[in-house]
Amino acid sequence: DAGITQSPRHKVTETGTPVTLRCHQTENHRYMYWYRQDPGHGLRLIHYSYGVKDTDKGEVSDGYSVSRSKTEDFLLTLESATSSQTSVYFCAISESTLRGPSSYNEQFFGPGTRLTVL
Amino acid sequence: DAKTTQPNSMESNEEEPVHLPCNHSTISGTDYIHWYRQLPSQGPEYVIHGLTSNVNNRMASLAIAEDRKSSTLILHRATLRDAAVYYCILLTSARQLTFGSGTQLTVLP
Numbered sequence: 001d002a003g004i005t006q007s008p009r010h011k012v013t014e015t016g017t018p019v020t021l022r023c024h025q026t027e028n029h030r031y032m033y034w035y036r037q038d039p040g041h042g043l044r045l046i047h048y049s050y051g052v053k054d055t056d057k058g059e060v061s062d063g064y065s066v067s068r069s070k071t072e073d074f075l076l077t078l079e080s081a082t083s084s085q086t087s088v089y090f091c092a093i094s095e096s097t098l099r100g101p102s103s104y105n106e107q108f109f110g111p112g113t114r115l116t117v118l
Numbered sequence: 119d120a121k122t123t124q125p126n127s128m129e130s131n132e133e134e135p136v137h138l139p140c141n142h143s144t145i146s147g148t149d150y151i152h153w154y155r156q157l158p159s160q161g162p163e164y165v166i167h168g169l170t171s172n173v174n175n176r177m178a179s180l181a182i183a184e185d186r187k188s189s190t191l192i193l194h195r196a197t198l199r200d201a202a203v204y205y206c207i208l209l210t211s212a213r214q215l216t217f218g219s220g221t222q223l224t225v226l227p
Contacts, residue, residue, distance in 0.1 A: 035217075042205060042217030043162065058214070090161045107215060109161025 003027050004110040006091050012116045019078040021113050023091030025071075031094040032074040033058075033107065034066060036087040043090060049074055081117040089113045122206045127222040130196045138191040138221055140206030145186050150209040153180065153191050155202040156220070162205065165191065201225045 003026030013019050023032060031050055035043040035058075045058030047066040055066050063085060065077045078085055092107040123141040130136040142151065153165040166173055166180045168189070173180040179192040193200055203220040 040219070042219055043215075044217070045214060048214070059216075092161070106164045106167070107162075109163065112159075112161055 004091060004093055004108060006089075006110040006113045008113060009111065010114045012118065013081055014118050015082055016080050019081050019115065019117075021076040021089055021091075021115070023074045023076070023110060025074075025093045027093060027095070027108070028071060029093040029095040029108075030071075032068065033092040033094070034064070034074065034076045035090045035092065036060065036085075037090060037112075038087050046076065046089075081115075083117050085115065086117045087115060089115060121216075122208060122218055124204075124206050124218065124221045126219065127224065129224045129226060130193075131226050132198060133195050136193040136196045136200070136223065136225075138193075138204050138206075138223065139188065140190070141188045142206070142208055143187045145208055151180065151182060151186075151189050152207045152209050152215065153178070154205045154207060154215075154217075155200075156205070157199075157202045162217075165204070167209070196223075196225045198225050198227060 005024045007022045033048040034046040036046055037043045044060045046060055046064050047055055047058055049055045049068045052068055052071055055068060067075045090112050091110040094107045150167055150169050152167040154162040155165050156162040166175055166178050168180045168182050172182060181190045181192060201224055203222050205217050205220040207215050207217060
């Protein structure tokens, strides 16, 4: 299994408080992703990173920010959590390029963080 | 964005083959077809991918229609541990995985 850990694994917080989720990898993969998954739905991409200090928005980026100061760590921050951000958050890593003719972009996923915003 | 259509749920008996269909009528020539699965309380895991030709690996086989507008994931002998949500995904030129709702596979003992 790919070496991906997420912390915390569970968190309960209140509306309006800041929250930071951490994704840590030991694979030295270049690409890292944050997804959220809500009941009855597939995963939706929040933000992704294609290198240290290089990040871009995904499908549902409003209300979230990210940072990547080291290859192994990708942080997801909710500046002011809202109840609509209650979800399970998954981090993923990939070593293949986002833009290339032969990339198959296999992603390896972490165990997830269950966040509840009251 | 290119989209896929899958049945919401399917059932299979243990140790029998399972064919999971996926329609992707708007696929373009450079889109790869990927399958991931998500076991209960886990993150998704890669199963298989292909472009035009049928593909086999240790987990499954992928049969791609000649016109590429549909594909089928084949589990040759379903086990209880194969019970999961299976996602058919088109990897487009943006190279981002866009998950749909997937097919919930139930394996009956």
